[in-house]
Amino acid sequence: MIINVHAGHSLKCRGASGLLDEVNEDRAVKNKVIELLRANGHTVYDCTDDNGKNQNSNLKAIVNKCNDHKVDLDVSIHLNAGGGTGTEVYVYSDNSKAKDEAERIVKNISNTLGIRNRGVKTTTKLYVLRKTNSPALLVECCFVDNATDKAKWNADKCAKAIVEGILNKSVNEHVETPTPKPQSNASSALGTYMITASDLSVRTGPGANCRRKTYEELTKNAKAHDYDKDGCLNYGTRVTVSEFNGDWAKIPSGWVARKYLKKV
Ligand SMILES: [Zn+2]
Structure with a gap:
């Protein structure tokens, strides 16, 4: 109704x-x-x-x-x-x-x-x-x-x-608010993070087996100063996470290990 x-x-x-x-x-x-x-x-x-x-x-x-x-x-x-x-x-x-x-x-x-x-x-x-x-x-x-x-x-x-x-039916007086299940893709978890490791490598997909991206690939569409010559993200760089997949987080230039990110 x-x-x-x-x-x-x-x-x-x-x-x-x-x-x-x-x-x-x-x-x-x-x-x-x-x-x-x-x-x-x-x-x-x-x-x-x-x-x-x-x-x-x-x-x-x-x-x-x-x-x-x-x-x-x-x-x-x-x-x-x-x-x-x-x-x-x-x-x-x-x-x-x-x-x-x-x-x-x-x-x-x-x-x-x-x-x-x-x-x-x-x-x-x-x-x-x-x-x-x-x-x-x-x-x-x-x-x-x-x-x-x-x-x-x-x-x-x-x-x-x-x-x-x-x-025209019975209802519960107390509204049960379901406890939200921890969801890695919950929209509240997405957003801006700070990189908390030096030399954090960026991958082509989620998972350690995915190929590491090169400096050239990474800097094509991103700020060069965020990356070192080996193609790693520098400590303190801010990135936007658009998706989580297990232990991995998707950022604009690829995938990084989630444990090295801190929500800001
Ligand atoms: Zn009245």
């Missing part, structure tokens, strides 16, 4: 606050939602705006970002205020293509956090639901000014509930 996600309001035009602060919590939820969706292979655009100084400019900035991409779903994340308790999700109308996701999300949040399920509601008054081009839903995770909601609040669990509602 391709999904737009944003947290409501802006750092310069903050949302509701009480026992919880909406802007702090909606961003925590938003970040985790994006992390989990991406970990499950989906493309996500973060359409959060932090520059809007008033509600109008904030909403316009968010919707502009949303409508920059054609997506399967727009997800807006808020926290509620005004004395209620529980979670609710808004869609534009009963015909909204986001309604199934909305139903699952509100049920999941209610079950996960153990707060009241206020259900899916329709409204044509919310700017982000009215102005976004793709199916959209707006989550009011819980109430910032309710003691029960505050006691049960957990941004990560709420995010997982939202993601499972979107995807």
Whole structure:
């Protein structure tokens, strides 16, 4: 899926606050939602705006970002205020293509956090639901000014509930970051190296059996002062490695033993 996600309001035009602060919590939820969706292979655009100084400019900035991409779903994340308790999700109308996701999300949040399920509601008054081009839903995770909601609040669990509602399947809350296997050709290992040996010979290919290049061959396309008369690289010469092959490194003029190179 391709999904737009944003947290409501802006750092310069903050949302509701009480026992919880909406802007702090909606961003925590938003970040985790994006992390989990991406970990499950989906493309996500973060359409959060932090520059809007008033509600109008904030909403316009968010919707502009949303409508920059054609997506399967727009997800807006808020926290509620005004004395209620529980979670609710808004869609534009009963015909909204986001309604199934909305139903699952509100049920999941209610079950996960153990707060009241206020259900899916329709409204044509919310700017982000009215102005976004793709199916959209707006989550009011819980109430910032309710003691029960505050006691049960957990941004990560709420995010997982939202993601499972979107995807209609279970996901792991903790994203496993695979330990990168040591890879000799990892692009991070390539780059500029310094030669740490005197008279380091340059070969025609990887491996000690490859023929040693002559001074004439080496200096044809390279700086002569990098090589001695025997066709060896001098200590301190800087070379760019474009490939590794076992114990050998490919530099512009040929192959050299990797152990005599130091990354700079
Ligand atoms: Zn809000």
